[in-house]
Amino acid sequence: MxxxxxxxxxxxxxxxxxxxxxxxxxxxxxxxxxxxxxxxxxxxxxxxxxxxxxxxxxxxxxxxxxxxxxxxxxxxxxxxxxxxxxxxxxxxxxxxxxxxxxxxxxxxxxxxxxxxxxxxxxxxxxxxxxxxxxxxxxxxxxQRQWLLSIGQRSALERLAHLFVELYYRLQAVGLATGLTFELPITQNHLAEANGLSPVHLNRTLQEMRREGLIELSDRQLKIVDLKHLKKVAMFNSNYLHFNRT
Amino acid sequence: MxxxxxxxxxxxxxxxxxxxxxxxxxxxxxxxxxxxxxxxxxxxxxxxxxxxxxxxxxxxxxxxxxxxxxxxxxxxxxxxxxxxxxxxxxxxxxxxxxxxxxxxxxxxxxxxxxxxxxxxxxxxxxxxxxxxxxxxxxxxxxQRQWLLSIGQRSALERLAHLFVELYYRLQAVGLATGLTFELPITQNHLAEANGLSPVHLNRTLQEMRREGLIELSDRQLKIVDLKHLKKVAMFNSNYLHFNRT
DNA sequence: CCAGAATGATGATTTGGGTTAGTGTCCCTT
DNA sequence: AAGGGACACTAACCCAAATCATCATTCTGG
Known part of the structure; x- marks a missing residue:
């Protein structure tokens, strides 16, 4: 390409x-x-x-x-x-x-x-x-955070958490513009990362769209409501240790 | 005590x-x-x-x-x-x-x-x-292995895998005698480690006993059939890197 | 030494997510 | 241009594991 x-x-x-x-x-x-x-x-x-x-x-x-x-x-x-x-x-x-x-x-x-x-x-x-x-x-x-996600969070919470994490990580390397970033991987990959079936991952994605949390098309992910997304995910950014000493 | x-x-x-x-x-x-x-x-x-x-x-x-x-x-x-x-x-x-x-x-x-x-x-x-x-x-x-377990293995496979891992780790520090070791933690702890409910963990334990994989009482875990247990768990010890250089 | 937690064990019922089986659409490749 | 993959999406059905509830022990802390 x-x-x-x-x-x-x-x-x-x-x-x-x-x-x-x-x-x-x-x-x-x-x-x-x-x-x-x-x-x-x-x-x-x-x-x-x-x-x-x-x-x-x-x-x-x-x-x-x-x-x-x-x-x-x-x-x-x-x-x-x-x-x-x-x-x-x-x-x-x-x-x-x-x-x-x-x-x-x-x-x-x-x-x-x-x-x-x-x-x-x-x-x-x-x-x-x-x-x-x-x-x-x-x-x-x-890794520990993922273990917590897969072990305890529901499908929706898991996916929400992953998206927020990716947002922060991509932002750190300059690959996010505003609340939008490229998500170049397939739903199958997302399913494999979250310990979910592709079918259920798709369903969960639809739900997130319906709830007005995200927009996703053409490999562009837009976080529509970051605050809400973080709340759903119970996201605490401490584990990324993005705090300069 | x-x-x-x-x-x-x-x-x-x-x-x-x-x-x-x-x-x-x-x-x-x-x-x-x-x-x-x-x-x-x-x-x-x-x-x-x-x-x-x-x-x-x-x-x-x-x-x-x-x-x-x-x-x-x-x-x-x-x-x-x-x-x-x-x-x-x-x-x-x-x-x-x-x-x-x-x-x-x-x-x-x-x-x-x-x-x-x-x-x-x-x-x-x-x-x-x-x-x-x-x-x-x-x-x-x-940690990676646990992620694989919780993400992909069934309750029985998960628990089997954990027991084999603990066996190897305890053996490495001299805390296993033959195929028996002390498992001083509760079923609740095992459930929390495996991302399972305590109820289902108990049932899975019963199943392992029924299948003749382990014996567990008074905090003593005895692996009855290590070979079978490893097979059920799809256990590959490479991740423990117990190989001297 | 007693009251109230933990702990282990089971039954009954529910549910989140898996499985199976499609559909349509965009690529590639030849 | 046609055939074959990937890929996104959906409906119907199913099942592994969660929940809820109960009971018998055994700790254990005050």
């Missing part, structure tokens, strides 16, 4: 700036990650498979990807979304074998960064390593 | 040894964490509350605790169990405000370790910091 504008490491820089004040030198250091070749992959392809031992760190530049796990009989659970500016597998530093897969949900562009190169960048900017660790902790907090 | 034997840092050492070969010097370094006073707390009390900013690292020595999140209307989801040898909040190094609570499920004993003291110990043993990071990654992998 039409190549999206290549935002480079800009989304990442914006994201990390939500956690702590970064300066120009940090910005420059980050952009050093852009030197490698950019990789592209189409939707419905895997970036990495469970069991593999990736040797590179991947930085998503455009498009959406996800972490997912599947069962032998085909059931699949998306356990997290990767948005532009996210690293897919920072844990490659510690663990060797992936216990989950990483899939492209849309066509994606990403950098494959060699560990040495990555090391070099963070070694020179202690602030960056702190911000990156912070982001990893936030990812872990998002 | 009767105070359990104080195992000190032994469970932690055993646990970390599952990830990488540790030597006597590592063992000695870890035991330096035992110098502080030991804290005790009864079941149904919180060790830390969401919103707090803990200033110490807590190492659980005996008893079970959990990480949980709750909703304004009282619904509660346990997002992870802490077993003896687990650190409750290593992330205190990075984030400031807790986005979840930590509760004692049984009476517990734990050390409260000052960050400086902790730092001192790991600074002298690079192997330890690596093993601890590894364990954090494994915790994160367990």
């Amino acid at each position: 039409a190549t999206m504008t290549d935002a480079g490491t800009e989304p990442l820089f914006r994201l990390l700036s939500r956690y702590m004040a970064l300066d120009h030198a940090d910005r420059v250091a980050l952009s050093a990650l852009e030197t490698g070749p950019i990789r592209r992959l189409n939707a419905r392809n895997d970036i990495a498979r469970e069991g593999e031992n990736p040797s590179v760190v991947r930085l998503l530049v455009s498009g959406w990807a996800c972490r997912y796990k599947d069962l032998p009989d085909g059931r699949r659970q998306i356990v997290g979304f990767f948005l532009p500016g996210d690293f897919c597998d920072l844990n490659v530093y510690i663990l060797q074998e992936l216990d989950h897969s990483i899939g492209a949900l849309t066509s994606v562009q990403f950098y494959e960064i060699q560990p040495e190169q990555f090391q070099e960048v963070i070694d020179q900017r202690p602030n960056l390593i702190r911000a990156l660790l912070w982001h990893e902790m936030v990812s872990s907090g998002i | 009767a105070t359990m034997t104080d195992a000190g840092t032994e469970p932690l050492f055993r646990l970390l040894s599952r990830y990488m070969a540790l030597d006597h010097a590592d063992r000695v370094a870890l035991s330096a964490l035992e110098t502080g006073p030991i804290r005790r707390l009864n079941a149904r009390n919180d060790i830390a509350r969401e919103g707090e900013n803990p200033s110490v690292v807590r190492l659980l020595v005996s008893g079970w605790a959990c990480r949980y999140k709750d909703l304004p209307d009282g619904r509660r989801q346990i997002v992870g169990f802490f077993l003896p040898g687990d650190f409750c909040d290593l992330n205190v190094y990075i984030l400031q405000e807790l986005d979840h609570s930590i509760g004692a499920l049984t009476s517990v004993q734990f050390y409260e370790i000052q960050p400086e003291q902790f730092q001192e110990v790991i600074d002298q043993r690079p192997n330890l910091i690596r093993a601890l990071l590894w364990h954090e990654m494994v915790s994160s992998g367990i």
